[in-house]
Amino acid sequence: MNRGQLATYLETELQVARVRDYCPNGLQVEGRNEIGRIVTGVTASIALLEAAIQLQADAVMVHHGYFWRGEDMRVIGQKQRRLKLLLQHDISLFGYHLPLDMHPSLGNNARLAQVLGLLPEGRFGEDNIGWLGQFDVAGVTTIGDVAAHVAARLGREPLLIGDPAQAVGKVAWCTGAAHSMFDQAIAAGATVYLSGEISEPTVHLARETGVAYLACGHHATERYGIAALGEHLAHTFGIEHHFVDIDNPV
Incomplete structure (x- = not known):
């Protein structure tokens, strides 16, 4: 599936434009153009990215992505490490925060x-x-x-x-x-x-x-919405989906 087509579909399905949020919703990091395998997870941590690399994913889709309001804009430290992993492996990152909370069936x-x-x-x-x-x-x-x-x-x-x-x-x-x-x-x-x-x-x-x-x-x-979204995309577009649950006690 084309990356742009996927982004457009999700923008409409999740009604991204109507939600005021603390971060950009949608495509956050641009990777390869064709997407046949996606990994979903709650947060775009290094552990999730490493799992996506092992699974040879074309895209990662999360509830908690990057570029939150008020955070340090510099690409240093953990932000640099995370972005470097995505860019080195040409993996796209999609993040959906409040729109995913609110969806009437997948949220x-x-x-x-x-x-x-x-x-x-x-x-x-x-x-x-x-x-x-x-x-x-x-x-x-x-x-x-x-x-x-x-x-x-x-x-x-x-x-x-x-x-x-x-x-x-x-x-x-x-x-x-x-x-x-x-x-x-x-x-x-x-x-x-x-x-x-x-x-x-x-x-x-x-x-x-x-x-x-x-x-x-x-x-x-918040484990269930992003997993449901991945399964929905797999069923709708015939792409491969893997949900990876990185344990978090909080």
């Missing part, structure tokens, strides 16, 4: 809902990035049940702030570093909020409002 929030057995019923937050719904899982009736279920499905213990015995009502979720949206989830009527990260003020807000908070891991909650 991180949509796919996390599938993994956890959540039935979406609504949205909240800027651009409706946060999701609302309820569990459709037998035996998940308390906040403690939610924590155990999340641990089993994601393969890591979430940090729970709240009463494990509290009944589960409306569930809100937003993957990654969405702890800043906790107050919006509360305003939307959630009894429990699932996200990736947690901050110091989040603990007090959970305790004071009685709305439980589960920090489920930034990486752990």
Whole structure:
């Protein structure tokens, strides 16, 4: 597949132009023109790039790419090492941040809902990035049940702030570093909020409002969208796809 055609397709499918973001979405590093094999992963780390080189990938596609707002613009240190690997091996890098979070079927929030057995019923937050719904899982009736279920499905213990015995009502979720949206989830009527990260003020807000908070891991909650996007491209265009999960405890 032609690199430009792939970039154009993804720009339309992910509605890149309508999203305000902290980084450029789309083609970030230009490699060879024809793409027959892609590697997807959460973050464009050196470990992921080295795996892509071993797999002889033509392109790498990630949720966390490069060139974030406010970062040092100089090509030195780790940035130089990462870019050098891509350029030496003529591998393209595509990055999709908030557009991938928001996609209604391939996005991180949509796919996390599938993994956890959540039935979406609504949205909240800027651009409706946060999701609302309820569990459709037998035996998940308390906040403690939610924590155990999340641990089993994601393969890591979430940090729970709240009463494990509290009944589960409306569930809100937003993957990654969405702890800043906790107050919006509360305003939307959630009894429990699932996200990736947690901050110091989040603990007090959970305790004071009685709305439980589960920090489920930034990486752990964002593995599924990029993998789904790769599979979608493989099915749609007949290209080869490999998802590489570089473990991250955060």
